[in-house]
Amino acid sequence: MSQSAVPSRQSAVPVPAAGSGGTRKPRVAVVFGGRSGEHTISCATAAGVLSAIDRDRFDVVPVGITPAGQWVLVDDDPGALALSDDRPPVQITAEGLGRGELTVRPGGGPGAALILSATSGPAALGEVDVVLPLLHGPYGEDGTLQGMLEMLSIPYVGCGVLASAAGMDKQVTKVLLNAAGIPTAPHVVVTPRRWVGDRELILDACESLDYPLFVKPARAGSSLGITKVERREDLQGAIEVARRVDPKVLVESGVLGREIEVAVLGGRDGGAPRVAEPGEIVMDAAHGAGEFYDYQTKYLAHDAVQMVCPARITPAERELIMATASAAFDALGGEGLMRVDFFLTPRGEAVVNEVNTMPGFTPFSMYPYMWRVSGMGYTELVTELIDLALERPRDVNR
Structure with a gap:
C-alpha cells in the first residue's frame, strides 16, 4: 500500500459528525x-x-x-x-x-x-x-x-491495562516471563526503601551478578538513565543516575550475546500472534556508537547503527527466537503490538532483555522496519493496528 501524500502544514479542522447526513470515515x-x-x-x-x-x-x-x-x-x-x-x-x-x-x-x-x-x-x-x-x-x-x-x-x-503496566515495569516483566519459562538476565531490584535502609546489602547483592553490570530505571524506555558499570566503585553513582529517572532501579548481569529484536502483531479473529522476521542491532564504534545501544546511538548517531533484517542467524535460532517472542506476548497478555528484545548467547540461548508495548515508529525504528522486510509496509501496518483496535471487543467483564 502506498504512502498517502500529506500537506506540509494541514490545520486540524472538524469533520462531519456521525448522523450529519454523509458517510464518515473512522x-x-x-x-x-x-x-x-x-x-x-x-x-x-x-x-x-x-x-x-x-x-x-x-x-x-x-x-x-x-x-x-x-x-x-x-x-x-x-x-x-x-x-x-x-x-x-x-x-x-x-x-x-x-x-x-x-x-x-x-x-x-x-x-x-x-x-x-x-x-x-x-x-x-x-x-x-x-x-x-x-x-x-x-x-x-x-x-x-x-x-x-x-x-x-x-x-x-495496543496493549491493555495489565500488559501495558507489566511491560513498563522491567521487574514485573521478568517475573511474568520467568513464570512462563522464558529466561531473562539475573538482576537485583533497588527500591527506594531498600536503598535508604540497606544500601550496603544491595551493593553486596550486586556482587553476585556478572560484570559488566547494567543499571537501569525499572520503568522507563529509550535507554534513558542506563549506565554500564565495570567495577563496584562506580555502582552507587550509576544507581543514583537511574533513580533520577525512576526511584525503582534494576541492576542486571551483563549478558554476552547478539542483540536481536522481534516485532509481534496481534492475531486476527482470536488467532495466534504474528511475528515478523527478527532483526539485529549492529553497532559501529567508528561512526559514533556508544558502548551499548544508548539514547545517542539509538536516535541521533544514525551512521553508527546498522539494522540487519532478516538477522543473520541459523534456522534453529530463528525458530527459537520467533517462538519465544510469541510466548512472551501471550505471557504478558499482549494485544495489538509489542517488540521483544533478546540477547542471543553463543550457546544459542534466547534471553529476553526487555519488551516494549509501544515501540518507536520513527523512520529509524526497528518495529516498522522488521514488518516492512516481512512484507507489510508502514502505512499498511498502521492501518492494521487501527483495524485491530476497532474490531477488539470491549466489555467490562473482558
Missing part, C-alpha cells in the same frame, strides 16, 4: 507527547505515523499532551514533530505547537465515541472513534492512559 485521535522523559521521542514517533497513516481510510486529529498534562489540538504537520540533531528537542506546549486546550468526554455509553471539545476555535471537534496512543514511558505506555480509555469505553490501539 476518525482517529493520534495522541503523543506526554509527561514522561520520552516526550520528544513520542513526538518523533507521531511524525512518522502522521506521515504514513492512510488518509483515504481515516480522518485524523493530532492531539498533543504537554509535559504538564494538558491535552491540546496540534497542527497536522509531521515536519514540526520530527527528531533532529540540529534543533532543540520538540516539546508540545499550549502556546507553541498546541492550538488550544481540549476537554475529553465520552460519547454517552458503552462503545460510544470519544468527544473532543476545544476551549478556543471550534466549540466541538466532534466524535473520535479510536485513539492511537503514541506515548512512550510513564503516563501513557504504562497502563494509565489505557485505564482512562477503558473507563470511557473508547477503542484504542
